[in-house]
Amino acid sequence: MKLVRPGGLLIYDNTLWGGTxxxxxxxxxxxxxxxxxxxxxxxxxxxxxxxxELVLASIGDGMNICRRIF
Known part of the structure; x- marks a missing residue:
């Protein structure tokens, strides 16, 4: 998180890992x-x-979309 400015986005793929x-x-x-x-x-x-702030998109194996708020 130190490398992401407030307002910046991080997107992580495969967070549901096929539902497992x-x-x-x-x-x-x-x-x-x-x-x-x-x-x-x-x-x-x-x-x-x-x-x-975190949103989980249940597309495929799942994707977390994160926005740094502070």
Whole structure:
């Protein structure tokens, strides 16, 4: 966030990761669980950041559109 000025946009792709972030862990193939965990942690961190406004576009694998507000 330090590199983004107030009013600047950040766009993150693949935040829904094929819907797997909403599935129970046992429904996700074992080979994908570690990456899924990182995607979920990123989503949690970005949604808790009070410096940004966040919109999730559920297009394809999901896209977060963030605007730094301060």
């Amino acid at each position: 972030v909403c599935w129970p862990e046992e429904a996700v193939h074992e080979s994908k669980r570690e990456l899924r965990k990182h995607v979920m942690e990123f989503n949690r961190l970005i949604s808790a950041d009070h410096r940004i």
